Amino acid sequence: MGIRRELHYLSEVESLKNNFLSLISHDLKNPLAKIQGITDRLLAGRRVRYGGIREDLESIKRTSEELRQYIAASCN
Secondary structure, eight states: OHHHHHHHHHHHHHHHHHHHHHHHHHHHHHHHHHHHHHHHHHHHSGGGSSSHHHHHHHHHHHHHHHHHHHHHHHOO
């Protein structure tokens, strides 16, 4: 009887963990996708081809992609 109870408990804990990771992944990926989309649009514009703004946007793009990869690896 004790082993069944333990297995049931472990199954519930695993389910809770998976649900938590799924929610966290979703909550982190949504705003990150918006940041990446806006950055891509700004980089495509002609006004940011020169100066420090372009470098800053490229830095945001690189960093957000690294973060996206980290989230994907951590939550899978």
